[in-house]
Amino acid sequence: MKKKVLSAMLCLTMVASLAGCGGGSSEPASSGDDAAVATEAEEAAPADDSADDAAEETNDSGEAKTYKVGVSIYQFDDNFMTLYRNEIESYFKSIETDTEKYDVTIVDGKNDMATQTEQINTFITQGMDVIILNLVQTSSADALIDQVVAAGIPLVLINREPLAYDADGNTLDEQYAGILDNDKVCYVGADARQSGTFQGQIVLDLPDKGDINGDGKVSYVMIEGDPENIDAQYRTEFSIKALTDAGVEVEQLVDQVGNWDTAKGQEIAASALSQYGDQVEVIFCNNDGMALGASAAIEAAGRKVGEDVYLLGVDALDECQEMVANGTMTGTVLNDHVAQSHTAVDVAVQALHGDAIDNYYWVDYVMIK
Ligand code: GAL
Numbered sequence: 001m002k003k004k005v006l007s008a009m010l011c012l013t014m015v016a017s018l019a020g021c022g023g024g025s026s027e028p029a030s031s032g033d034d035a036a037v038a039t040e041a042e043e044a045a046p047a048d049d050s051a052d053d054a055a056e057e058t059n060d061s062g063e064a065k066t067y068k069v070g071v072s073i074y075q076f077d078d079n080f081m082t083l084y085r086n087e088i089e090s091y092f093k094s095i096e097t098d099t100e101k102y103d104v105t106i107v108d109g110k111n112d113m114a115t116q117t118e119q120i121n122t123f124i125t126q127g128m129d130v131i132i133l134n135l136v137q138t139s140s141a142d143a144l145i146d147q148v149v150a151a152g153i154p155l156v157l158i159n160r161e162p163l164a165y166d167a168d169g170n171t172l173d174e175q176y177a178g179i180l181d182n183d184k185v186c187y188v189g190a191d192a193r194q195s196g197t198f199q200g201q202i203v204l205d206l207p208d209k210g211d212i213n214g215d216g217k218v219s220y221v222m223i224e225g226d227p228e229n230i231d232a233q234y235r236t237e238f239s240i241k242a243l244t245d246a247g248v249e250v251e252q253l254v255d256q257v258g259n260w261d262t263a264k265g266q267e268i269a270a271s272a273l274s275q276y277g278d279q280v281e282v283i284f285c286n287n288d289g290m291a292l293g294a295s296a297a298i299e300a301a302g303r304k305v306g307e308d309v310y311l312l313g314v315d316a317l318d319e320c321q322e323m324v325a326n327g328t329m330t331g332t333v334l335n336d337h338v339a340q341s342h343t344a345v346d347v348a349v350q351a352l353h354g355d356a357i358d359n360y361y362w363v364d365y366v367m368i369k
Helices: 007-022 031-042 051-057 080-096 113-127 138-150 192-204 232-247 262-279 286-302 318-326 339-352
Strands: 063-075 101-107 130-135 155-158 185-189 218-224 251-257 282-285 310-312 333-336 361-363 365-367
Touching: 031 051, 031 339, 051 185, 063 080, 063 113, 063 185, 080 101, 080 286, 080 339, 113 130, 130 138, 130 339, 138 155, 138 185, 138 365, 155 251, 155 339, 185 339, 192 232, 192 310, 192 333, 192 365, 218 232, 218 286, 251 262, 262 282, 262 286, 282 286, 286 318, 318 333
Parallel strands: 063 101, 063 130, 130 155, 155 185, 185 361, 218 251, 218 282, 282 310
Antiparallel strands: 333 365
8 A cells, every 4th residue: 555644744734724724725736647537527527617617517597506515424422523513514605605505415324334334325326526424433444435436426534534454454553554545535634643642741741740649650540432443542542652751650540441422431430430539640531522521520529620630631622621721621632623624625625626635634633721
């Protein structure tokens, strides 16, 4: 598989310009191949400057051209992805013009791969002009990508990065593994290593560096998201790595999967606090949804964030930003759903216009403490 490190680096610049200009399109350097693809796609979605094109752009009654957009979200019942999908919908509305409209269909994958596969098949049958896909299972990416590519529909993957696997089915610990090796397929996301590192950095910046009881080590509870998800894997690994890289000794008391879910976060934190009591110094949650649950458990256990325990999340949901401001949460990391959704939509529109797209678009996380 071809590596795309260089193109990913180039994309960083593109993302900055896409996010900055909102709706503007930025033109990646196009190779001969890209140009060929653009020409093919232009035949399907012509530019405005010929009489024939104009006829296809608008219907007989002179109405605007409407593009059909299919969006499948892994699960509607997810705090962060709800913000993300609402922003996709409203941003598509906001960039409509007199001549270009978007008919956006958003469906719930219900955290079930069979359901989502069916939805993608339906999108193909319905002749969607572009598909935006938040995978239920990244390990099923190859098969779905192949189907969409075979149907000639551009595909924008979001939030759950498809990974490459070795012959034994283990994930390759490598982010830019080039499995999206196709001119009409891309991934828009954020590098979860950065969010994990920021969580660790927030702890390092505390006066006691997380060692509340002064016993020379940071004793922590880790509450993980969906273990198949690279965001969960990297946040778990890199939050702790930031501490150990800085020479801080750590002790893991509990590491359990909460699947991004508030109720599960509460359950895990409650049982960790009752089992380990004052030994628990830091609770790392892979997302804010679970941190909200952990916060309820902390309160129920009569503990106080900032005094006898620290609490970290990721996403920067509004309620968690307020909690950080009033001290009931130690810190979180902004997972920028606005920049990510706008980038995904901008890239989808570029693809609809037959413009060349790159394979990876990255949006930065921001530390909130
Ligand atoms: C993460 C986010 C989680 C959850 C997950 C779904 O990036 O932090 O809250 O939404 O995506 O894949």
